Amino acid sequence: MGAETGGYQVILWCQSVHNEILDWFALFATFLGTETFFLFFVPFFYWCVDKKHGIRLALVFLFSVYLNGFFKEFFQIPRPDPSRVRVLWASSGGGYSFPSGHAQNAMVFWGWLGRRPPWRTKPVLLGLVVLAISLSRIYMGLHFPVDIVGGWLLGGLLLVGLVAVDRRISRTPKGWEGRVLPWLGVILPTAVLLTQSRPLESMVAGAMTGFCSGYLLESRWVDFSPRGPWGYQALKLLLGWGGGALLALGMKMSLPQSQPYVFFQYCVLGIWVSLGVPYIITRMRTLGGKL
Incomplete structure (x- = not known):
């Protein structure tokens, strides 16, 4: 109960400075973590940039989506109560709350993308993208802070594991x-x-x-x-x-x-x-x- 109360306090603190400009920025940031964005970006990458990296990017993202759904069903933690916080774009946050799919998938997707030029030389920019996507979910009243941290941890572990697997497989004939x-x-x-x-x-x-x-x-x-x-x-x-x-x-x-x-x-x-x-x-x- 104490952790939940603290979570609501953080959400309300973030929302205490809300204005129209921040609302639009949060909507744009959260869009960069939606499946709709990925459904457009992954094919673009495959068709126009690098098909070998594109197929891996697609599989990595899909596996992250599956794993996030599994853990959400396992923990079954509800989202913040709309009667207690201000909610933006509620349809982007269906289902359970922990771990945050936006935070996890952003960590995996943009982290994986950062392995390839020209993004390899821009880790700070990619980190800011992940941070903006993740924090937008708190500002929009769709996640508790613990959901975001859980998404980061799971996404980080998954990214490290998938990179290790990819390197091992790529070295085989x-x-x-x-x-x-x-x-x-x-x-x-x-x-x-x-x-x-x-x-x-x-x-x-x-x-x-x-x-x-x-x-x-x-x-x-x-x-x-x-x-x-x-x-x-x-x-x-x-x-x-x-x-x-x-x-x-x-x-x-x-x-x-x-x-x-x-x-x-x-x-x-x-x-x-x-x-x-x-x-x-x-x-x-x-x-x-x-x-």
């Missing part, structure tokens, strides 16, 4: 393509379809399966290059984001939202990102060069 991705494409769908998983597990497993299988097929049969002129990059984003949105909307309207169908929908979207867009763009570029 077969690497990720030969040792990890094929197994993720087989084990995940089997485990999800044979168990009564929650929608979150079906979403994560479907997206992972689609990403892994699509990437393996793309590497063997397409092998597209993320590099290209600005017009080429803009076309990828227009086709990829637009086509993905239409696919997602069409499947959501036409398919039931039960476990196997949720898995299928996210698997299709994973394949679209990792294989569909690269294949279409490569074919268009090849045909354009022949005309």
